[in-house]
Amino acid sequence: MVDAGVRHRPHTASTTTSTASKISLSSQQHSGCTLVRQQQREGLLLALVLNGAAQVTSAEPTVADAASNSTSDKNAAIGFGAVTASVFLWGSNFVPLKRFESGDGLFFQWVLCSFIFMTGIVVNLIQGSPEFHPFAMIGGLLWTTGNITVVPIVQLLGLAQGMLLWSSSNLLMGYFSGRYGWFGVTPAPPNDAALSSAGVALCCISLVFYLFVRPTLDNAKSQNSAGYLPDYLQHRSLSGATGSWVDKLAPAQRTWVGRSLALFAGCCYGLNFTPVAYVQDNYEGASQSGLDYVFAHFTGIYATSTCYFVLYCIAKKNQPMIYPKLVLPSMISGIMWAISQSMWFVANQNLSQTISFPIISTGPGVVSSVIGIVIFHEISGKRNFIFLAFAFAFAFGGVIMTALSN
Incomplete structure (x- = not known):
């Protein structure tokens, strides 16, 4: 025994x-x-x-x-696929609105954000209803706050200067906050820092050439021809919209207030992914999938937009500028915007902001310019095509260098 x-x-x-x-x-x-x-x-x-x-369809993984x-x-193929989808959707996002009056833009933005939120519900269901992090809503607040300043910016500076300032600050803020880990997020430096920096510089230079492109439409239509703006409010009557506080400013005040607002808007756009990155890096057990935060992000967009629209209605004494024909185009635009932003989350996860921001901030300008030329015939003439050629060349060069730096 x-x-x-x-x-x-x-x-x-x-x-x-x-x-x-x-x-x-x-x-x-x-x-x-x-x-x-x-x-x-x-x-x-x-x-x-x-x-x-x-x-x-997909089989059970082995x-x-x-x-x-x-x-x-990280999956580079998924990342660059998401970048491609995002660029094309940003570039064509506002095509449904081309033929419609949008007034001061507040009603348009609210309808747009409503369908962004609804699309977020669908993404949330696809993801299996992951944990909701309220802190991620701050990103939606930042984007909506930046977006709502576009109307006064264009009134104060004009479309060209305003676009250059907010687009450049958007690109640079998103790039540097991701690269150096600002605001408590983990730094994501590129593999080739010099090549990446050169690519970002070329992307910024490409934006300057758009300043010299003049749409060849009559005045009524040309105000609607901001087709190369990637992801911001576009209004048919932006420069003609009335704004009492804007009209009261002296010329010198208009300049510095407009430039300050443009830089502020660009920073809001560039930081709208930072709250999600902060949750991923600092919350124990937080999901590392960007799509798991889409619903919270879009909820922040819808809640903030609704608050602004209510305040707008109060300020207008319950007489807001509402255009019924704008509803369906705004719905379509909102869905396209939401899908594009979701793809940007996927790109950030698989490539990092250091790679995705310069490409997605620059690429839509090329897409929307081509749409403006081919479909809407907004741009013609040798002079315009020369400036567009330079813009495209610098944009493509910047995108390629940024991609290779990974």
């Missing part, structure tokens, strides 16, 4: 070790499979954007698949 007991103890230890190994392997397989399922959800949403109504993907949660 004693000998049997002695022989039995090694057998028990071996069994325990084997069981522990199986538990460890099962845990690794579960972790890897969870990561693969997350990438499949991102791939599903990206495929729906790139392929329209294509049906996307142990080999899980093992091969467990080493990293």
Whole structure:
């Protein structure tokens, strides 16, 4: 009996070790499979954007698949695919609004943001209703606050100077906050810092050439021809909209107030992803998937836009400028905007802001300019095409250098 007991103890230890190994392997397989399922959800949403109504199916991940993907949660192919989708959607986002009067833009923005929120609900369901982080709503507040300043900026500075200031500050703020880890987020420096910096410089230079492009339309239509603005309010009567506080400013005041607002708007745009990055880097157990924060981000956009619209209605003594024909185009534009912003979240996750911001901030200008030339015939003439050629060349050069720096 004693000998049997002695022989039995090694057998028990071996069994325990084997069981522990199986538990460890099962845990690794579960972790890897969870990561693969997350990438499949991102791939599903990206495929729906790139392929329209294509049906996307996926099989249960195998142990080999899980093992091969467990080493990293970044996928360059998904990242650049998301960048491409985002660029094309930003560039065509406001096409549905081209033929409609939008007045002072507050009603348009509220309808736009309402359907951004509804699209966020769909994304949230696709993601399996992940944990809601209220702090991520601050990003939506920042974007909406920046967006609402566009009307007075254009009234104070004009479209060209205003666009240059807010677009440049947007690009630079998003790039540097991601690269150097401002506001409590983890730095994401590019692999080739010199190449990345040169790419960003070229992207900024490309924006300057758009200042010299003059749409060849009559005055009534040309005010609606801000087609190369990537993701901001575009109004048919921006420069003609009345604003009592703007009219009361002296010429010198108009300049510095307008420039300050433009820089402020650009910083708001450039920082709208920072709250999400902060949650991911500082909250224990927070999801690293950008799509898990889309709903909170869009909720912040809708809540802030609604507050501003209510204040606007009060200020207008319940006589807001409302255009019924604008509702359907605003709905379509809102859905396109929401999908594009969702793709930007995917791009940030798989490439980092250091790569995605310069490309997505610059690329839509090329897309919308081509649309303006081919579809709306807004731009013609040798002079305009020369400036556009320089803008495109610098933009493409900057995008390529930024991509290669990764």
